[in-house]
Amino acid sequence: MTSLRAFLARLWGLFRSRQSEQDRTDEIESNLAFHVEDNIRAGMTAEEARRQAILKLGGIQWAKEGYREQSTVPSLESFFYDLRYAARSLSGSWTFTVMAVGTLAFGIAAATVIFTIGKAVFAPPLPYARPDRLVGISMVDPHAGSTGSNVASGDVADWKHANTVFSDIAEYVGIDERGKARVNLLLTGAEETKVLSGLVVSNNFLDVLGVAPILGRNFGKHDVDHVAIISFHCWRQQFGADSHIIGRSVKLDGASSEVIGVLPRGFFFPDQEFDVLILPGEFTPTRIFHDEGAIARLRPGVSLDEAKAQMAGIHARLQRAYPETDASLGVRVEGWRYALASPSRAALLMLISAVAILFLIVCANVAHLQFGRSASRLQDFSIRKALGANRARLFRQLLTESLLLSLLGGLLGFCLAQMARVALLQFAPEAIPLYADLRIDTSVIAFCLGITLLASMLFGVGPALASARNDPLRHRGWGASSVSSTRLRSFLVCGEVALSVVLVVCAGLLIRSFLRLENVDLGFRSEHSVSFRLDPSSLVSSEAEGARLFAEIENRLLQQPGIDSMGATVRPILGGGGGGEPTVTILGRKHLLRLELVTPGYFRAMQTPLLNGRFLAQSDSQKSALVVVVNSAFERTYFPDKNTLGKQIILGGRGPAMIVGVVADLKQEGIDQPAQPAAFASSNQILPRAATFIVRGRGDTRALLETARSTVHSVNKLLPLTNIASLDELVRSSISGPRLRTSLLSLAAGAALFLAALGIYGVMAYSVVQRSTEISIRMALGASLSELFEMVVVDGMRPVMIGAALGFAGAYVASGLIRSLLFGIVPTDPAAYLWTALVLAAVSLCASIMPALKAIRMDPMITLRRQ
Numbered sequence: 001m002t003s004l005r006a007f008l009a010r011l012w013g014l015f016r017s018r019q020s021e022q023d024r025t026d027e028i029e030s031n032l033a034f035h036v037e038d039n040i041r042a043g044m045t046a047e048e049a050r051r052q053a054i055l056k057l058g059g060i061q062w063a064k065e066g067y068r069e070q071s072t073v074p075s076l077e078s079f080f081y082d083l084r085y086a087a088r089s090l091s092g093s094w095t096f097t098v099m100a101v102g103t104l105a106f107g108i109a110a111a112t113v114i115f116t117i118g119k120a121v122f123a124p125p126l127p128y129a130r131p132d133r134l135v136g137i138s139m140v141d142p143h144a145g146s147t148g149s150n151v152a153s154g155d156v157a158d159w160k161h162a163n164t165v166f167s168d169i170a171e172y173v174g175i176d177e178r179g180k181a182r183v184n185l186l187l188t189g190a191e192e193t194k195v196l197s198g199l200v201v202s203n204n205f206l207d208v209l210g211v212a213p214i215l216g217r218n219f220g221k222h223d224v225d226h227v228a229i230i231s232f233h234c235w236r237q238q239f240g241a242d243s244h245i246i247g248r249s250v251k252l253d254g255a256s257s258e259v260i261g262v263l264p265r266g267f268f269f270p271d272q273e274f275d276v277l278i279l280p281g282e283f284t285p286t287r288i289f290h291d292e293g294a295i296a297r298l299r300p301g302v303s304l305d306e307a308k309a310q311m312a313g314i315h316a317r318l319q320r321a322y323p324e325t326d327a328s329l330g331v332r333v334e335g336w337r338y339a340l341a342s343p344s345r346a347a348l349l350m351l352i353s354a355v356a357i358l359f360l361i362v363c364a365n366v367a368h369l370q371f372g373r374s375a376s377r378l379q380d381f382s383i384r385k386a387l388g389a390n391r392a393r394l395f396r397q398l399l400t401e402s403l404l405l406s407l408l409g410g411l412l413g414f415c416l417a418q419m420a421r422v423a424l425l426q427f428a429p430e431a432i433p434l435y436a437d438l439r440i441d442t443s444v445i446a447f448c449l450g451i452t453l454l455a456s457m458l459f460g461v462g463p464a465l466a467s468a469r470n471d472p473l474r475h476r477g478w479g480a481s482s483v484s485s486t487r488l489r490s491f492l493v494c495g496e497v498a499l500s501v502v503l504v505v506c507a508g509l510l511i512r513s514f515l516r517l518e519n520v521d522l523g524f525r526s527e528h529s530v531s532f533r534l535d536p537s538s539l540v541s542s543e544a545e546g547a548r549l550f551a552e553i554e555n556r557l558l559q560q561p562g563i564d565s566m567g568a569t570v571r572p573i574l575g576g577g578g579g580g581e582p583t584v585t586i587l588g589r590k591h592l593l594r595l596e597l598v599t600p601g602y603f604r605a606m607q608t609p610l611l612n613g614r615f616l617a618q619s620d621s622q623k624s625a626l627v628v629v630v631n632s633a634f635e636r637t638y639f640p641d642k643n644t645l646g647k648q649i650i651l652g653g654r655g656p657a658m659i660v661g662v663v664a665d666l667k668q669e670g671i672d673q674p675a676q677p678a679a680f681a682s683s684n685q686i687l688p689r690a691a692t693f694i695v696r697g698r699g700d701t702r703a704l705l706e707t708a709r710s711t712v713h714s715v716n717k718l719l720p721l722t723n724i725a726s727l728d729e730l731v732r733s734s735i736s737g738p739r740l741r742t743s744l745l746s747l748a749a750g751a752a753l754f755l756a757a758l759g760i761y762g763v764m765a766y767s768v769v770q771r772s773t774e775i776s777i778r779m780a781l782g783a784s785l786s787e788l789f790e791m792v793v794v795d796g797m798r799p800v801m802i803g804a805a806l807g808f809a810g811a812y813v814a815s816g817l818i819r820s821l822l823f824g825i826v827p828t829d830p831a832a833y834l835w836t837a838l839v840l841a842a843v844s845l846c847a848s849i850m851p852a853l854k855a856i857r858m859d860p861m862i863t864l865r866r867q
Contacts, residue, residue, distance in 0.1 A: 105413040106413070112447065114352055119443065127267050132337070134296070135333055150291075165298060165307040197274050215262035225282070231263045234276065246262075253538035254537070314331075346821055350741065360458070406460070425438060490798075501804055522671065526731045528701065531723070531727060531730065543689065556715060560707050562707060569599075585649060597680075603629075609664045613644075615629065620684055628649070628660070632675075633676060764792070
């Protein structure tokens with residue numbers, strides 16, 4: 001306790017230094033006066049008495065230092081002194097300070113933003129009990145991967161009975177191949193129809209998640225259908241936070257459902273909020289349709305590896321028992337957090353790596369500035385050493401300046417990171433998963449502070465050591481520097497160039513990939529067209545009545561001025577979902593085939609080319625034989641001899657269907673995904689429940705949409721239009737992810753190349769000043785200007801060439817890591833490497849030429865007189 005009290009007293013002494021200094025002076029003078037009086041009484045003269053008193057005291061200044069060390073914390077006092085000196089020094093070099101702080105702010109802001117995104121994506125706070133015990137189970141095609149809901153209900157039933165590693169397995173339906181909600185429920189009331197997003201779940205769904213409703217109860221074992229649990233948001237928006245909502249009957253898709261519970265605020269699954277959870281009703285499990293998702297909770301004490309091993313064994317038995325449906329598929333078990341982040345993982349890891357490289361380049365660039373500034377302060381360092389400052393003291397002083405620079409850069413960088421976060425949420429929200437909350441919390445602040453301190457060490461230690469080691473008596477002139485510092489600066493340039501080349505090559509690959517993606521053949525034309533989804537199932541009594549409603553809407557739309565064509569499909573455009581994948585017999589063998597129900601006018605509305613045969617026609621009705629049109633991928637896969645027309649395939653229980661036409665491949669799940677073999681059946685023969693309409697016309701798409709909306713409501717005013725978008729918007733949305741990551745990596749690569757150019761210029765300019773005497777002597781001895789120019793440029797390009805060689809080797813390794821992000825090109829694409837080499841050569845030469853021109857323009861006589 002006494003030691004703590006003494007330390008606090010010393011700490012308090014730091015903040016009252018002026019008053020303490022005066023008190024110490026007064027006390028020393030008082031003691032000195034007493035000794036002087038004693039000496040005078042002993043017979044000394046006044047002058048001798050004072051001299052002897054000072055000698056006995058040991059010196060006034062020495063005494064002050066001794067008292068100061070006892071009343072303060074010397075190390076902290078020295079640090080505050082160095083901090084004040086650093087502030088005065090930096091305030092006198094505004095150009096250097098602004099450049100260094102601005103460069104650091106850019107690098108620290110980029111690192112902070114990417115950390116914020118990574119934390120939100122990879123470690124989100126999930127609204128479930130013990131989320132680390134949740135796992136996702138999916139069926140995967142080893143060649144195509146999997147997304148969305150891809151589990152068969154029959155397989156889930158077998159997993160439940162055979163496993164001993166899960167406390168329970170829950171199922172859900174309503175997530176398409178893109179991970180988006182695809183179940184729309186119509187809430188009908190007295191005034192208007194509202195569209196709610198729905199998720200169909202098993203009875204144990206919330207129990208597996210460990211979530212309890214805040215009002216009402218959970219689904220029970222005996223609940224089968226006609227009960228619903230609504231979200232907190234839906235409760236407030238649609239029902240006015242009615243406290244008596246429990247037990248209330250509402251109409252969802254035309255059927256009465258009892259509200260039995262309200263979910264907690266902030267609940268989402270898997271990465272978005274749903275308005276309503278409903279049960280599937282009674283059904284027979286099947287292995288044909290892979291349209292469910294599965295989530296399970298590990299039993300206490302069971303590890304994820306144990307679960308994977310057991311599920312692999314169970315699936316192996318199912319593959320032997322059901323080879324037609326399960327033989328070609330594998331089972332994947334992964335942690336739920338990992339599964340959530342999986343779609344964004346590759347792109348985000350690429351950006352994290354790019355920002356880490358950029359941060360190192362920023363630190364190297366600021367180190368260059370520090371080296372240049374140290375050269376101009378050599379006289380100051382000489383005076384400080386002559387006055388007794390040792391190397392450690394000078395090193396500590398310079399490192400304190402670096403710390404102050406870094407803190408200023410970190411403060412500005414944190415502000416820029418906050419602005420970048422807001423801009424990202426405002427202008428590119430689709431780039432962030434819906435579950436990710438980009439919140440600036442204590443961990444983000446701690447990271448920003450940590451990266452700021454790390455930066456001060458990375459760019460400050462090297463220049464501080466070099467400056468502290470320099471012996472001013474060895475050098476003549478203020479511009480001299482040690483050979484070691486010159487080599488260190490060349491090493492920094494080499495590193496900057498190498499890291500820049502890695503970023504530029506990867507950015508070049510993504511740019512070429514994105515250009516290929518933009519110019520890919522979609523199989524349809526997107527201009528002058530809009531799409532919207534209609535689901536009248538809750539407003540009609542039968543599928544036949546729904547088909548008549550669709551036919552009337554189609555006829556009225558075609559009568560509207562400005563509308564040239566229209567068609568409909570059960571699947572969302574560039575989305576998937578809603579079409580079914582029945583077991584189809586082709587050439588005597590069963591296959592899982594993508595089957596789409598479309599209207600006869602669909603291909604004309606999409607302007608999809610007909611390659612062979614004919615389109616579907618209005619004459620193809622329920623009274624005629626079943627016919628289908630297939631895509632080119634189907635023909636390449638099953639009939640490579642192109643002898644396709646007239647062949648029959650068996651659509652499960654629907655019977656045989658004859659192939660009457662072949663169309664070009666339409667992009668299905670996304671522009672970057674290859675078209676899968678597909679068959680298109682007429683909606684006149686197989687009646688759909690809901691459909692996505694495509695209307696093509698002339699003029700503005702907004703006017704086209706208003707015409708479509710008014711026409712639909714003239715047929716049925718209660719029928720809402722959902723998923724409204726132009727085809728151009730859908731295409732842009734499909735490539736928004738590649739566009740954003742290409743833009744961000746290109747920005748990082750451009751910044752890295754610019755900083756590397758500044759580093760090259762700085763080293764060259766410094767080298768010219770350092771070698772001014774040598775250059776002047778060469779000029780005086782008759783060296784030509786062209787020879788001097790070549791000498792300076794070659795010396796400057798030497799570390800660039802070494803760095804470029806290392807960079808291309810690193811880029812070769814790094815480009816393989818982004819293979820999954822590339823479309824239509826390989827990681828070793830020679831054009832990307834060639835363009836990088838050309839750009840690097842141009843930038844490096846531009847950075848080298850200016851110092852070289854300055855070198856050959858100097859007057860040798862003036863330079864030699866200064867020596």
